[in-house]
Amino acid sequence: MNNKQVASVLNQLADMMEVNGDNPFKVNAYRRAARAVENSRASLTELDGGPEALSGVGKGTASVIKEILETGSCTPLEELRQKLPEGLPELLQIPGMGPKTVHAVYHQLGVTDLEALEQALKEKRLRSLSGFGPKKEEKILEGIRRYRERPDRMLLGHVLPVAEEILKRLREHPAVEQAETAGSLRRMKETVKDLDFVVATRHPEQVADAIVSMPEVTRVINHGDTKVSVMFHQGFEIQVDIRLVSPEQFVAALVHFTGSKEHNVRLRQRAKEFGWKVSEYGIYDVKRDEVFTFADEKEVYQKLQLPYVIPEMREDRGELDVEEEHPERIRLEDYRGDLHMHTRWSDGAHSIREMALAAEERGYEYIAITDHSQSLKVASGLTADDLRRQREEIARVNEEVDGITVLAGIEMDILPGGELDFPDEVLVELDLVIASIHSAFQQDQETMTKRILQAMENPHVHIIAHPTGRLIHRRDPYAVDMHRIFQAAKETGTVLELNANPHRLDLNDYWLKLAREEYGVDFTINTDAHSTEGMGVIPLGIATARRGWLEADHVINTYSLDRLLARLKS
DNA sequence: GCCGTTTTCGGCCCGACTGTTTTCAGTCG
Numbered sequence: 306m307n308n309k310q311v312a313s314v315l316n317q318l319a320d321m322m323e324v325n326g327d328n329p330f331k332v333n334a335y336r337r338a339a340r341a342v343e344n345s346r347a348s349l350t351e352l353d354g355g356p357e358a359l360s361g362v363g364k365g366t367a368s369v370i371k372e373i374l375e376t377g378s379c380t381p382l383e384e385l386r387q388k389l390p391e392g393l394p395e396l397l398q399i400p401g402m403g404p405k406t407v408h409a410v411y412h413q414l415g416v417t418d419l420e421a422l423e424q425a426l427k428e429k430r431l432r433s434l435s436g437f438g439p440k441k442e443e444k445i446l447e448g449i450r451r452y453r454e455r456p457d458r459m460l461l462g463h464v465l466p467v468a469e470e471i472l473k474r475l476r477e478h479p480a481v482e483q484a485e486t487a488g489s490l491r492r493m494k495e496t497v498k499d500l501d502f503v504v505a506t507r508h509p510e511q512v513a514d515a516i517v518s519m520p521e522v523t524r525v526i527n528h529g530d531t532k533v534s535v536m537f538h539q540g541f542e543i544q545v546d547i548r549l550v551s552p553e554q555f556v557a558a559l560v561h562f563t564g565s566k567e568h569n570v571r572l573r574q575r576a577k578e579f580g581w582k583v584s585e586y587g588i589y590d591v592k593r594d595e596v597f598t599f600a601d602e603k604e605v606y607q608k609l610q611l612p613y614v615i616p617e618m619r620e621d622r623g624e625l626d627v628e629e630e631h632p633e634r635i636r637l638e639d640y641r642g643d644l645h646m647h648t649r650w651s652d653g654a655h656s657i658r659e660m661a662l663a664a665e666e667r668g669y670e671y672i673a674i675t676d677h678s679q680s681l682k683v684a685s686g687l688t689a690d691d692l693r694r695q696r697e698e699i700a701r702v703n704e705e706v707d708g709i710t711v712l713a714g715i716e717m718d719i720l721p722g723g724e725l726d727f728p729d730e731v732l733v734e735l736d737l738v739i740a741s742i743h744s745a746f747q748q749d750q751e752t753m754t755k756r757i758l759q760a761m762e763n764p765h766v767h768i769i770a771h772p773t774g775r776l777i778h779r780r781d782p783y784a785v786d787m788h789r790i791f792q793a794a795k796e797t798g799t800v801l802e803l804n805a806n807p808h809r810l811d812l813n814d815y816w817l818k819l820a821r822e823e824y825g826v827d828f829t830i831n832t833d834a835h836s837t838e839g840m841g842v843i844p845l846g847i848a849t850a851r852r853g854w855l856e857a858d859h860v861i862n863t864y865s866l867d868r869l870l871a872r873l874k875s
Numbered sequence: 876g877c878c879g880t881t882t883t884c885g886g887c888c889c890g891a892c893t894g895t896t897t898t899c900a901g902t903c904g
Contacts, residue, residue, distance in 0.1 A: 334876035
């Protein structure tokens with residue numbers, strides 16, 4: 306059992322306790338313990354002093370954790386599962402249904418699942434409970450409808466262009482003094498549910514009117530002076546929430562609506578230590594009856610005597626628990642070249658020269674051409690002979706195009722048995738060798754892990770691409786022991802990829818942070834572009850690296866060409 | 876259930892909104 310799995314059990318337990326009507330503070334204690342376990346740098350089994358060494362884990366939660374670790378089961382959770390119907394926790398997912406309501410309909414009406422709840426609503430039985438009326442029945446019915454039709458969270462890479470367009474229009478409005486994205490969009494989470502914005506204005510009604518009359522708006526959900534919510538359609542439909550505040554309140558509102566929720570809770574707890582309250586309107590000194598406002602977000606953290614935290618890191622993953630200021634995280638400006646891309650030689654859309662020119666236009670110093678290898682027939686993989694001829698073309702492009710260096714590489718398949726698609730004498734001729742999995746995704750963990758380790762142990766392999774193979778919403782990661790992969794990466798010097806494709810973002814923020822902190826792994830951020838436009842997703846990769854706390858020096862794409870070549874040779 | 880540079884007991888983040896109330900409980904972000 307790893308930390309993530311233990312945290313998941315603790316969260317399930319908290320859900321069941323909540324439905325059971327347990328003390329909400331007790332429920333929260335379990336949620337906090339789950340977070341502490343998930344965010345712990347060290348694995349639970351190797352923690353000095355046991356789980357209780359973690360802040361938020363005490364005697365009670367530690368004994369539960371120990372049981373999960375030692376036996377794989379969790380007695381309090383089993384007991385609650387015996388006691389309560391299994392359909393009950395799902396009811397918490399319905400908008401408008403909280404623990405109190407679930408508890409009431411179960412105990413007083415015998416509602417055990419979603420179907421029974423709908424039946425009770427049809428028969429108008431909820432209004433018989435004290436505190437319930439026709440309006441509340443109506444609200445829950447609407448909640449069930451929304452729950453059934455809930456769209457998946459959308460890929461950040463898909464919604465980003467729309468968000469940028471909306472932000473541009475907001476900033477162009479004459480009554481708008483400042484505008485910024487907020488929420489998970491600003492934190493650059495891999496998926497988002499809606500698009501949040503904060504706007505500073507002295508004329509909120511004018512801005513609100515302008516928003517609801519945009520041509521792409523298909524439905525107005527909320528049209529007030531402080532908050533406007535609309536459904537926005539541009540190729541797909543997504544909810545857009547815009548908060549309108551006075552210019553003095555803008556910075557505090559931006560912090561508040563950027564979140565995350567958990568990060569905000571920590572800020573407020575901190576403020577309490579000084580006798581202050583944090584809200585979207587500023588920091589309020591209760592004793593002196595005084596509100597502090599701020600010129601920028603750095604001042605907010607300074608006021609609370611906390612290190613400044615970039616939006617991408619505001620997830621309560623330990624970012625507020627450091628003594629000193631955070632080091633600078635990697636920025637787009639640090640990025641010098643893309644090391645994973647395809648051309649017409651395999652399944653790409655453009656030629657080597659076209660890719661080189663596009664990269665030069667982006668200001669890159671180098672790129673690597675890494676087409677697929679012979680076994681990947683669906684992508685017209687290259688034979689050793691093709692590779693030799695491709696190298697000649699790369700040499701010609703290097704002569705003809707100034708200002709950029711094109712490296713000759715390969716994205717080579719790791720075959721199901723763990724052997725590589727080319728022998729060493731072919732690989733040694735190349736500047737850069739990426740190895741990756743494109744077949745037999747269903748292998749068991751031991752086979753898959755050994756298969757990747759075997760590739761890493763080959764001295765000619767520099768990089769493992771998209772190491773978990775997950776496709777967001779489409780394919781789970783393959784079964785692989787990531788800790789062994791990280792350990793091997795450290796030992797062999799193999800670089801692990803953060804693939805910036807919006808569907809992949811693989812490694813993700815969680816693994817990046819863990820691999821760097823616990824194992825000191827080096828990374829490469831690449832777009833895996835199959836066309837010149839494909840290189841445009843690099844900001845997603847940089848943002849994900851920032852979410853994983855990476856600094857420029859942890860990423861080989863920030864190296865000078867000389868340093869990069871030396872690293873590859875070593 | 877957890878925690879302590881005011882605390883080992885008494886708190887536990889904050890404000891808006893809604894629907895049910897007649898002063899407040901529940902839910903949400």
